[in-house]
Amino acid sequence: MPVDMDQINALARPKGILVIEDCSHAHGAGYRGKSAGVLGDIAAFSFQMKKILPIGEGGMVVSREQKFLDRAWDFVNLAKGGKTGQLGYNLRMHELQGALGLAFLPKVDGHNETRRRNAETLKKAVAGLPGIRPAPAAPPEDAREVYYNFIFDFDAHAAGIDRTAFLEAVKAEGVPLQRNGYVPLHTLALFEEMRERPYRLPENAPILKGRKLYGKGVFPVAEAAIAEGNIELKVHPPRGEQEMADVGTAIRKVLTHAGDLRARQEKTAAK
Numbered sequence: 001m002p003v004d005m006d007q008i009n010a011l012a013r014p015k016g017i018l019v020i021e022d023c024s025h026a027h028g029a030g031y032r033g034k035s036a037g038v039l040g041d042i043a044a045f046s047f048q049m050k051k052i053l054p055i056g057e058g059g060m061v062v063s064r065e066q067k068f069l070d071r072a073w074d075f076v077n078l079a080k081g082g083k084t085g086q087l088g089y090n091l092r093m094h095e096l097q098g099a100l101g102l103a104f105l106p107k108v109d110g111h112n113e114t115r116r117r118n119a120e121t122l123k124k125a126v127a128g129l130p131g132i133r134p135a136p137a138a139p140p141e142d143a144r145e146v147y148y149n150f151i152f153d154f155d156a157h158a159a160g161i162d163r164t165a166f167l168e169a170v171k172a173e174g175v176p177l178q179r180n181g182y183v184p185l186h187t188l189a190l191f192e193e194m195r196e197r198p199y200r201l202p203e204n205a206p207i208l209k210g211r212k213l214y215g216k217g218v219f220p221v222a223e224a225a226i227a228e229g230n231i232e233l234k235v236h237p238p239r240g241e242q243e244m245a246d247v248g249t250a251i252r253k254v255l256t257h258a259g260d261l262r263a264r265q266e267k268t269a270a271k
Ligand SMILES: Cc1ncc(COP(=O)(O)O)c(C=O)c1O
Pocket: 022, 024, 025, 045, 046, 047, 048, 057, 058, 059
């Protein structure tokens, strides 16, 4: 789902900040008549095995600026044999992967269409149920969305059941809903340990002024969404109308009996 890129560009451009699009989930997505990948300065697509164009591993960088593409190519192609003075790697795509990609590419639009139809069925199936709603609640205007996974926002209080119990009960109905496996990047120890680094860059000093960038609590809304409120479902083909209808039925059933499930949980806890 593209974010509101006009707003992001309007913030970034006057300050000379480059906008990098993470298009790992966005093959075929669009925004205000343009495709994801050309909405900022540089974009990266993932071809990892679970993505919309899955050819095993690897990815693609796109940009309208030749200098960024040259820099990316140096990086993946041994820094022109070490001649650039920069560190380079051997991350070149295998020809077999390229061939797989070319064979898969014509199928992407059709798969996206199925994913979109599945998403619409799901949205209808959960409409009006307490505690669960499709995310984002308000997609940007004129977005052509694609669904790598379908994401729900979950509100345990409104649902009357916590997320773990909800997911277990839905799974018992044969539906593989799951919490996502993401960890907010700013809370990873790797970045926490680098906490001081941005403060050492003189150009950052005026904006940072002692502000904390990494660690728990910096982005409380994102952290809470991942810790408590986020659920995902795979919607790729061959899953179709029937599977989505089954998901809706299972969710409805569990939420309708949330009170019973909670009572059972409390009884077990009291033993
Ligand atoms: C949002 C997002 N960005 C980037 C990546 C990284 O992609 P890759 O695994 O191809 O490096 C992923 C992978 O899951 C992702 O989900």
